Amino acid sequence: MPDRSGWKDRHAQPARPIGFFTHVQTREWAANNLAAKLLAEPWTLPAIAAGITAVLGRVNPRTRAALCVRVFALGEEFFPPAPKALADYLIGSEFFRPPRDRRVAAVLAPPRFAPIQRFANLAIPAFATTTDLANWLGLEIEKLEWLADERRTHARTAAPKLQNYFYAFVQKQDGSKRLLEAPKPRLKIIQRRMLHEILDKIPVHPRAHGFVAGRSCLTNAQIHASEEMVVTFDLAQFFPSICLPRIHGLFRALGYPWAVARHLAGLCTTITPISVSRSLPAPAQPLHGVPHLPQGAPTSPALANLLAFTLDQRLVGLARAASAHYTRYADDLAFSGDKDFAGKLNTFSRSVRKIVEEEGFLLNASKTRIMRQNTRQRITGVVVNTHCNIGRAEFDSLKAILYNCVRYSARDQNRAGVADFRGHLLGRIVWVEQINPQRGTKLRELFEKIKW
Secondary structure, eight states: OOOTTOHHHHTSSOOOOBTTBOHHHHHHHHHHHHHHHHHTSOSSHHHHHHHHHHHHOSOOHHHHHHHHHHHHHTSBTTBOOOHHHHHHHHHHOTTOOOOSSSOOOOOOOOOOOOOOGGGTTOOOOOOSSHHHHHHHHTOOHHHHHHHTTTTOOGGGOOOGGGOSEEEEEEEOTTSOEEEEEEEOHHHHHHHHHHHHHTGGGSOOOTTBOTTOTTOOHHHHHHTTTTOSEEEEEEBTTTTTTSBHHHHHHHHHHTTOOHHHHHHHHHHHOBOOOHHHHTTSOGGGHHHHTSSBOOTTOTTHHHHHHHHTHHHHHHHHHHHHHTTEEEEEETTEEEEEEOHHHHHTHHHHHHHHHHHHHHTTOOBOGGGOEEEETTSOOEETTEEOSSSOBOOHHHHHHHHHHHHHHHHSOHHHHOTTOOTTHHHHHHHHHHHHHHHOHHHHHHHHHHHHTOOO
16 A cells, blocks of 8 residues: 555654654554553444544544554454554554654553443453453463463374363264364363353344254244245354354453453364374364364354354345245254245355355355255254154154063163163153154153163
């Protein structure tokens, strides 16, 4: 961008001292203090404008507006840049013009808890410093930094004792592997506390049904019952695709200062050790090589729902424009509608893909399902052709197992070697009872006859 201000030309010659400071030192001093001021406030355009005025004094309105827009663009949503990156940008910006007749005063105001308006009334703990957070968790600062992996050392070690997570691969139905990253006991306790006392207090989008109290697979499916067309999409690598900057941005928006938000985000993310990630499919390895949401942590589902809020908002708008319905259950996107919706499906699908990619996610094209009324329409395990129901084959299979348990023995029917076979069967019966109480009653009657 050309330098219309003449600032650089006027200062191309060696800097002259002002008191004990050269012009260059004054510019660096002003940049560092302005960065400190901006990072202590919510990352919004009004707050940035107010911070510039507070630190630099009277500034040309056009110059201030140009600097505001450019500084705000350094962040992602409400996520600000790191302190050094912000200060370096200010030093190099033609729109950053510290006063030449006085030195900028030091920003001595301590960091403070300052949520954006949307989160202003949440009943969450207010931390202004890392010490506040450590005290809340009952940890020493050194232990907090270790658990938050501040130095990014966990990815470089293959010694389980030096890792904060247990790792295991499970086979998916399509034959591919899914990596489970389960936090060790101490970190899990911390994550559960963060979940219950911070994340659970934040409302998620009304169309998000997975991992939300009072919502379920059934509430997700009910919205799509008895529709001409049902279409489902799958988000690829849903948890690993959500990385540290977005999570940090959420905690900043909740009101936590930069350093506190950094530690909170670190407690909820991990980098998969190279010794583990090399066993993943090639496309998944880069996502696991940076701090990401681990599949297996108590905080991951809630954070994923919150960070998909804008995605849900945009897809609701897209569905409404196409006279369709939309819901999301974790990484499963579902749409349904009448014949008019069916006629717009090609254009609609391209729009879904575009929005998903713009929001930082990817679709798994091989898992897209288009289901018309003359075929079985199934969403999150529930058949929705005319009303919500259990699949006939699933019901018949469970009924046969229960019948054989009554006639022969339960031990003989546990062919998969399930540890708690009784609890396993009871859970499946409860699921059927929720969807189809009449069929569920028949299964429970058989269950009660089993001699354990």
